[in-house]
Amino acid sequence: MSHPTPATGVLPHSGIREIVDLVLVDSRPIVRLEIGEPDFATPAHIVEAAVESARRGSSYVQAAGTPLLRSAAAASIERRYGFDAPASRVLISHGAVHAIDAVIRAMVSPGDAVLIPDPAWPNYEMQAILAGGRVDRYPLRAERDYIVDPGDIRRAITPETRVLVLNSPSNPTGSVAPPAVMAEIAEIARERDVLVLSDEVYDEIVFEGEPVSMASLIPEHAVSVFSVSKTYAMTGWRVGYSLVPEWLVDPVTRVLESSVACLSTVTQAAALAALTGDQTPVATMRNAYRERRDLALQLLTEAGIAVPRPGGAFYAMVPLHETSDARASALDLVERGVSTAPGTAFGFQAPHALRLSLATSTDAIRQGVGILTDWYRETSGGARDLAIHAAH
Numbered sequence: 119m120s121h122p123t124p125a126t127g128v129l130p131h132s133g134i135r136e137i138v139d140l141v142l143v144d145s146r147p148i149v150r151l152e153i154g155e156p157d158f159a160t161p162a163h164i165v166e167a168a169v170e171s172a173r174r175g176s177s178y179v180q181a182a183g184t185p186l187l188r189s190a191a192a193a194s195i196e197r198r199y200g201f202d203a204p205a206s207r208v209l210i211s212h213g214a215v216h217a218i219d220a221v222i223r224a225m226v227s228p229g230d231a232v233l234i235p236d237p238a239w240p241n242y243e244m245q246a247i248l249a250g251g252r253v254d255r256y257p258l259r260a261e262r263d264y265i266v267d268p269g270d271i272r273r274a275i276t277p278e279t280r281v282l283v284l285n286s287p288s289n290p291t292g293s294v295a296p297p298a299v300m301a302e303i304a305e306i307a308r309e310r311d312v313l314v315l316s317d318e319v320y321d322e323i324v325f326e327g328e329p330v331s332m333a334s335l336i337p338e339h340a341v342s343v344f345s346v347s348k349t350y351a352m353t354g355w356r357v358g359y360s361l362v363p364e365w366l367v368d369p370v371t372r373v374l375e376s377s378v379a380c381l382s383t384v385t386q387a388a389a390l391a392a393l394t395g396d397q398t399p400v401a402t403m404r405n406a407y408r409e410r411r412d413l414a415l416q417l418l419t420e421a422g423i424a425v426p427r428p429g430g431a432f433y434a435m436v437p438l439h440e441t442s443d444a445r446a447s448a449l450d451l452v453e454r455g456v457s458t459a460p461g462t463a464f465g466f467q468a469p470h471a472l473r474l475s476l477a478t479s480t481d482a483i484r485q486g487v488g489i490l491t492d493w494y495r496e497t498s499g500g501a502r503d504l505a506i507h508a509a510h
């Protein structure tokens with residue numbers, strides 16, 4: 119009898135999806151703090167560019183992206199970071215998710231290992247499994263505000279490690295690796311001859327200091343992945359771009375060609391307008407995310423909950439009681455009227471934490487965090503031991 123591959127059988131179901139699916143069929147009003155999606159509308163000039171492109175007509179275009187968009191993405195990287203990013207090394211993909219998948223497919227054979235952060239965005243694990251790779255993890259620790267410790271990476275690399283995934287600013291923690299940490303990781307990658315797959319999709323949402331792009335430090339050993347999704351509030355348009363080493367351009371382009379042939383010309387025109395047009399909306403959105411982070415931290419601190427400080431993206435990790443079950447807590451909170459993502463959805467390192475997505479309005483944050491802090495007080499942070507509840 120026909121059967122699907124064993125890999126599909128062990129692909130984990132997303133712990134975020136479980137909460138989303140519950141909320142979608144719930145008729146009660148629920149404050150949505152579980153999903154990482156900007157609540158801003160795509161700027162009008164971007165939408166107009168897409169409409170114009172659709173009117174002009176459609177055709178198949180290059181698998182690596184249109185030359186115009188590749189040049190615009192290269193120029194945008196140069197403008198933001200000040201280093202030389204040749205358009206010939208820029209590849210356009212169906213969102214950043216597709217670039218990450220294509221690089222893993224181009225690099226990983228059965229028996230190879232992909233080293234990912236823990237906690238991490240769940241897709242890295244899924245993609246490594248589908249490529250036949252082994253998933254190894256390095257911890258991000260709450261006591262370091264989840265900022266990656268290069269020593270943990272050094273210890274976790276093995277002779278089988280082909281790809282080291284780095285994600286700064288991070289989903290789910292919002293942590294941002296400082297320049298010295300990025301430099302040390304670059305050095306480790308060079309020494310151990312490992313490719314760094316540096317997921318930099320939140321690079322335009324950094325609140326303090328400047329982001330560092332791994333591709334600027336070790337161009338022969340790093341892929342830096344970017345996206346228009348979060349930067350321009352364009353999640354549904356599905357355009358990402360990456361700066362890859364010269365030697366990886368052709369292999370990744372072949373994978374892109376095999377999986378999507380090419381990207382929609384309409385969304386490429388929209389991304390072109392985003393990258394070349396007025397950048398004011400980017401700063402406006404960044405300021406709004408900073409305000410939301412500050413508000414959430416203030417409300418949580420006032421409630422006596424010490425939260426690691428996110429330096430970027432739009433997430434915060436709320437620590438729960440050490441006897442808590444994050445999934446049960448998230449389900450309980452849906453009943454109370456606020457949805458969050460359990461730390462268990464992101465690996466093994468945050469079983470007693472909830473991720474809040476702060477990509478929503480300050481009113482929603484005020485209301486949602488209010489429900490959360492009331493619940494937290496009543497349950498002592500989701501403690502499972504009833505004696506602890508009774509003691510408070």
Ligand SMILES: Cc1ncc(COP(=O)(O)O)c(C=O)c1O
Pocket residue numbers: 154212213214215216239285288289317319344345346347353356357358
């Ligand atoms: C860390 C991280 N990388 C990549 C992506 C995917 O981005 P895109 O929408 O460009 O595929 C996301 C989306 O949530 C993300 O959080």
